[in-house]
Amino acid sequence: MKISVRNLEPTKVKLTITVDPEEFDPYLNEARKEIGKQINVPxxxxxxxxxxxxxxxVGFGAVAGEAVNQGVPELYSKALEEKKIRPMAQPEFDVQDVPASAKDDTKLKFTATVERRPDIELPELDGMTIDVPAAAVTEEDITKRLDSLRQRFATLVGVDRPAAKGDYANIDLDAQIDGKSVDSQEGVSYELGSGTMLDGLDEALEGLSAGEETTFEGTLEAGEHEGEKAQIKVKVNSVKAEELPELDDDFAQEASEYDTLDELKADVRKAAEQDAKGRQATEARDAFLAKLQDGLDIPVPKGVKAELLEQQLKNNGVDAEKATKEQKDEAEKEVEKELRDQIVLDTLAEKLDVKVSQMDVTNFLASIAQQYGMDPSAFINAIVRNGQLGSAVQEVGRSKGMLAGMRAVSFTSDGQPLDLSEFLGDTPENEEEESVEAASAAAAVADELSNDKDAE
Known part of the structure; x- marks a missing residue:
């Protein structure tokens, strides 16, 4: 097999692959076998x-067509491996030459245009030291946590004053269009400042006391007249304020397992310190990635970027065609960072020879399923059916590469050694290293069993 590579862009190549007859013959023979299983010949x-x-x-053309369909993807994969090209998207194939008969000496020739991972040279990890901010906990942090806990045990008390942000108002609403009532509600409890109902309601309510009413213009957000402007009359029936319990031993006993406020505060501080350590570990991760990319020019594939940009805008609730320049610029910044991080982590995982086991993939997918309250087996089967198993394997590889890389460098905080082993874990010693192919095969079997069960 002859392979020539033409660089179209820093992240895009065109491979021209010419296949010798002896390499294409097995695919022709396999195609004949498959066709032979489907036809009846006296x-x-x-x-x-x-x-x-x-x-x-059936004609040699039909045989060759089947052989091309089966052979081109496999031959393309072999070419990628030989030329050490790491694709980041699906290729565009163009079959140029195919033998016209069994005796034709014409060689199969096709091209594959694909966006690839750029070649980058990562710095050596040995001797690398990264300093991150200290995991500080302030008295303000403790106070905020205690106030949040107090709010969970707060009571609503009626007040004889105008409503203000944070108060709860019991209100009646009547929306009118052209003088006719189109929607009304009575006895609705609403927190001022929450912004959970009609636009303009917060402004209309603020300053009103029980028994007072006002009218404002708003856009209806549901019902038959959704999206239409209406005159909305709102009446305040009562105003209640949130009353927080006193911080004392009685509160500690009601809100926790502790007998005294001092014990509760100590527990709150411990939780705050643990969260601070978690934030510090995240900062260490970000600093590690930034260190790897320092001074590197990392181009991103245009096609992949465009696809992710549209998805990012959609995730932000923005129509790509109606997005403002600021929205597009912000989304583009996020997408480019995501792609550069992926490129660096994929390169790091390859540099460290990270292995992804079947158990790694299974645990990864099961954890995601658990987060979304889904059955792990059903979720894994869905991943396989949708052709997303490769992406899952890649994500696991990136995660393992990140952890392995961070374990290989030194972290400090304020110049003192920083131990992140609580978050990075220990290097596995007796991990069963099954191949990615094994993970794929296991998931494929699970998918097949699921299909059989559905058929029943």
């Missing part, structure tokens, strides 16, 4: 029809 058992008879019966 004098021959199904599946035992000679190749020459198949060529005559």
């Amino acid at each position: 004098g021959f058992r199904k599946g035992h029809v000679p190749g020459k008879v198949i060529d005559t019966r």
